[in-house]
Amino acid sequence: MSEYVYHLAKKHHSVRKFKSEPLTRETVGKLIEAGQMASTSSYLQTTTVIGVEDEAKKLALKEVSGQPYVVDNGYLLVFVIDYNRHSIVNEQQSSDMTTSFQSVEGLLVGTVDASLMAQNIALTAEDMGYGIVYLGSLRNDVERVREILDLPEYTFPLFGMALGVPADDENGSPKPRLPLEHVFHVDTYNNDRETHRQQLADYDQIVSDYYNERTQGKRTETWSEQVANFMSSKQRLEMDQWLKNAGFNKE
Numbered sequence: 524m525s526e527y528v529y530h531l532a533k534k535h536h537s538v539r540k541f542k543s544e545p546l547t548r549e550t551v552g553k554l555i556e557a558g559q560m561a562s563t564s565s566y567l568q569t570t571t572v573i574g575v576e577d578e579a580k581k582l583a584l585k586e587v588s589g590q591p592y593v594v595d596n597g598y599l600l601v602f603v604i605d606y607n608r609h610s611i612v613n614e615q616q617s618s619d620m621t622t623s624f625q626s627v628e629g630l631l632v633g634t635v636d637a638s639l640m641a642q643n644i645a646l647t648a649e650d651m652g653y654g655i656v657y658l659g660s661l662r663n664d665v666e667r668v669r670e671i672l673d674l675p676e677y678t679f680p681l682f683g684m685a686l687g688v689p690a691d692d693e694n695g696s697p698k699p700r701l702p703l704e705h706v707f708h709v710d711t712y713n714n715d716r717e718t719h720r721q722q723l724a725d726y727d728q729i730v731s732d733y734y735n736e737r738t739q740g741k742r743t744e745t746w747s748e749q750v751a752n753f754m755s756s757k758q759r760l761e762m763d764q765w766l767k768n769a770g771f772n773k774e
């Protein structure tokens with residue numbers, strides 16, 4: 524038994540600064556193949572990945588995300604939930620599948636499939652020595668992303684991923700995660716709120732110390748502060764309409 528992948532996974536941190544060394548098409552192809560071998564709900568294969576190579580398109584996507592590494596990277600991928608191919612099968616098989624891909628379950632299936640594929644790609648890329656960062660920021664304006672990438676009905680851009688060789692001064696490091704016992708429960712959900720409160724308080728201190736050390740005292744926020752700040756700013760409330768416009772969530 525090898526613990527190689529365990530150690531690889533434990534080393535992960537998001538990389539947001541890359542050398543200007545583009546990945547070759549051959550490397551990208553291998554990454555996509557590795558991604559495709561992720562498990563896929565009912566063998567439905569509901570993901571399409573778009574490699575964005577056109578500089579103008581990358582710039583337009585950067586406008587949506589507001590993040591420079593959407594342009595400055597070795598390669599840019601966009602993960603798309605894709606039932607367009609199923610709509611072709613639907614026509615050819617004269618079946619009636621539309622309710623399935625317009626349903627909330629269809630949306631969940633597509634979301635899970637794309638995420639599993641992406642994480643296979645992320646781990647494979649990290650094993651090859653590349654860094655990655657996911658880009659949920661592309662959902663700041665789903666309509667615009669659909670326009671830029673010419674996405675048809677029954678497709679939805681879920682997130683992007685920037686990849687590349689980490690810059691020499693890229694100074695990220697693995698961020699501490701919640702304690703194991705907080706996220707792993709056995710047989711029943713442990714809803715002892717006092718225990719949870721204590722675990723979160725201890726974790727807050729760990730995260731604050733981590734930022735303090737990493738930024739020489741410029742940042743000292745706790746995990747709870749970060750989460751409260753993020754989750755109290757109402758974000759992307761148009762999502763339901765954007766999903767419906769793409770043919771999803773119409774049940």
Ligand SMILES: Cc1cc2nc3c(=O)[nH]c(=O)nc-3n(C[C@H](O)[C@H](O)[C@H](O)COP(=O)(O)O)c2cc1C
Binds near residue numbers: 536590656696
């Ligand atoms: C679906 C998803 C979307 C994300 N979107 C962004 C993003 O738009 N911009 C960004 O800088 N990081 C993004 N991230 C990275 C997270 O901020 C990062 O994974 C988290 O802070 C933990 O840090 P780590 O990956 O270095 O361990 C995203 C991560 C995921 C899983």
